[in-house]
Amino acid sequence: MELEQQIFTLCKALKLSTVANKFHAVATTAAKESWQYTQFLHELLVLENNSRMDRSKSTLTKLAGFPAIKTLEQFDYTFSVGVNRKQIGELASLSFIKRHENIILLGECGVGKTHLAIALAYKAVQNRYKAKFTTIAELLANANKAKKERKYDTFLKSVTNPSVLVIDEIGYFHMNKEEANHFFQIISKRYEKGSTILTSNLVFSKWTQVFAGDKVVTTAILDRLLHHSHIINIQGDSYRLKEKKESGIINSDLYTLKGHLVSLELNLQTKQDKTKWWFKFQIVTFFYFLVQNSRVRLTPTIDAAFKVIYTVYFTGSCAVFVYLYPSTFFGL
Incomplete structure (x- = not known):
């Protein structure tokens, strides 16, 4: 013992x-x-x-800050268009990390961009690479805070250290000049030193509007991102809506009721529009009889024009009255 x-x-x-x-x-x-x-x-x-x-x-998984654990095995390749299983398999070898290459995932909301970004970063963590997940909003908020607290250099080191940095949701809001500069500094510091995985709902031609409309900064950012990169353009419907359809939520009474309310709203709007016709007819009629009973003499052309306008509004208003009050005529 x-x-x-x-x-x-x-x-x-x-x-x-x-x-x-x-x-x-x-x-x-x-x-x-x-x-x-x-x-x-x-x-x-x-x-x-x-x-x-x-x-x-x-420990690395906790430090990565993933919002949820996603794996490549969970991804549905049959649902999304534009995702090459062979390409993802090659990226899963993590050789892109050793070569300091970037991955850019483009596509509409819900097609699986964030899933793939997290899955690849999680794969890296399982192979003991340091990874970090952040949204663009969180990243810029931390940059602004560090700038105010005079800790900007420390902040830049913190985003440079991870072997894989995931930046999610680029394009969902427009940056100001300072925020665009922050993003440029981050990408510039990581250029050829680490791998960055980005997700965006916008094609590259629309990125200028995201970065404060600054073409020079946007070009500099894209130049560094695209130099060593893998671009995956995902198309298709939202996977989240697919799950709701399969679970029957979209076809539930709640959605049916919502549809009825929308139809009712459109119907009421139509009645309001047609009611305006009725009031216009009243105005035209009043003005026409006022002129006819006055001493003002109209030229034949103007008189004919008034008769045409009166006839159009009279016919239209009768149709509107029948539409608004069908029971008066048909007993409905």
Whole structure:
């Protein structure tokens, strides 16, 4: 027992926590099965290494700040158009990280851009690469805060350190000049030093409007992003709506009621528009009879024009009256 206690103490001092906790059980198994000393040592070292790997992955996953864990195995390749399974398989080898290449995912909302971005970054974390997930709004908010607190250099180091930086939701709001400059600084610092994965709902030709309308800054950003990059343009319907359809939510009474309300609103709007015809007719009629009963003499052309206008509005207003009050005429 004294020897075991000494082993336990030495393991703690050497930070071999798994060996400290497992050596007694492994020693018992080794004695029963007549292991050689080298086999016994190997088993302990394997257990220690696996434990450290698991702790490392867990820590890196927490530091990455993923909003949810997504994997490549969960992605539905049959639903989205433009996602090449072979290309994703090549990216899953993570060789793009070693080459400091970027990945840009384009497409409408809900087609799977963020899923793929997180899945690739999570794959990197499982291989003990440091990754960080952020939305563009959060990233710029942190940049502005660091600038005010005079910690901007520290902030730039923090976004440069991860091997993989995921920036989500580019294009959902327009930046001002300062924010566009922040983004340029981030991309410039990471250029050929780390891999950046971006998602955007806009094609590149519309990125100028996002970056404060500054063509020079936009060009500089795209030049650095696209130099070493993989572009994946995803098309198709929203996967979130697909799930709602499959679960029957969209066809539920709630959505049916919403549809009825919209139809009712349009119907009321139509009646309001047609009611305006009725009032216009009243005005034209009043003006026409006022002129006819006055001493003002109209030229034949003007008089004919008034009659045409009166006839059009009279016919239209009668149709409107029948539409608004069908029960008066048809007993409906």
